[in-house]
Amino acid sequence: MSVIDDVKSRLDIVEVVSGYVPELKKAGRTWKxxxxxxxxxTPSFAVDPERQTWHCFGSCSTGGDVIEFVRKVENLDxxxxLQRLAERAGVELRAPSPREREEREQHERLLAANEAAAVFWxxxxxxxxxxxxxxYAERRGLDDATVRAWQLGFAPDGWRSLTDHLVARGFSEDDLIEAGLAIKGDRGVYDRFRYRLIFPTRDGRRRLIxxxxxxxxxxxxxxxxxxxxTPLFDKSGNLYGLDRAGDA
Ligand SMILES: [Zn+2]
Structure with missing residues (x-):
């Protein structure tokens, strides 16, 4: 049995969902x-204790298992x-491998580099x-409120404006290249974005990717x-070594 199945088999989805949705009530075979x-x-959210699944038949028209529910309701990856539910179920997850730990640490560094770049710009x-x-922004109809709300920035015209700034703050050139902020060329490392208006892109968890x-x-x-x-743009679901989470 995979660790995922193990965790799920020890939990009752009705009990977990009820913790978040106290009004959940039995209605025939399912809970609504x-x-x-x-x-x-009017209720269009249903939990099926037999299948251990939930579904919204309303405008979400989506559903899943107990892990997907907690992921969505808590805004987690x-x-x-899985970690949260494993704790609740009393299942110990395998410790991350050195490679997974290295990947996680790299993600943290790249996110930090992106945040620092956004502040600089x-x-x-x-x-x-x-x-x-x-x-230029004003001519394009971007008023002050929009500029602030979107955290717009300006990448200056130098070849190493950002790179020098971030290296001086302890970021490595390798991380800047990995984050897509800098490019390694024949004559050295230089800023990817020069003399441009910058629009930060955040994911559903507000991380600057x-x-x-x-x-x-x-x-x-x-x-x-x-x-x-970049490593932050990996949308395949393999983030943090999830493809190997079931091996434990
Ligand atoms: Zn819904």
Whole structure:
């Protein structure tokens, strides 16, 4: 039995969901309540104790098992939801392998580098060198409130403005390259985004996973430049070594 099945077999989905949805009531074979994931007046959220699944037949029209429920309701990733339920079920998860730990640590470093880059670019947009970028944003209908809400920034024109700034703050050039912030060329490492308006991209958990960058000068190509595929952009579900979580 995989650790996932082991955890699930020790828990009752009705009991777990009831902890989050106290109004869950038995209605024939299933249990029903108003959906915790969308606003509604009449219950379209159902839990099936036989199959140990839940489903929203309303506007979510989605469902899953107990892990998916906790993942969604607590806004966790799969591994974190599994961890939480394993604790509840009294199942010990295998400790992460050295490779998984290294991957996790790298993700933390890359997210930190992205956050630091966003702060640097925001300051550049607000500062003396950001005058043209502010005027450009304004011409494109991006008012101050939008600029703040989206945490827009300005990547200055230098080859190593950001790279030097972040290296001075303890980030390695390798991490900047891995995060897609810098590029390794024949003559060394340089900023990927130069003289561009920067749009941060966050995932569903508000983690800063990348950037979009708009050229501001006519003739600068490409017009839109995005963070390339990076370890943070791995959307295959293998994040944090989940593909191996069932091996324990
Ligand atoms: Zn729903």
């Amino acid at each position: 309540a108003r959906c915790p994931f969308h606003s509604e007046r 799969f591994r974190e939801a 925001q300051a550049a947009l607000a500062g003396a060198e950001g005058g043209e970028a502010r005027a 990348g950037f979009g960058a708009r050229a501001m000068r006519p003739g600068d190509e490409p017009k839109y430049l995005n963070t390339p595929q």
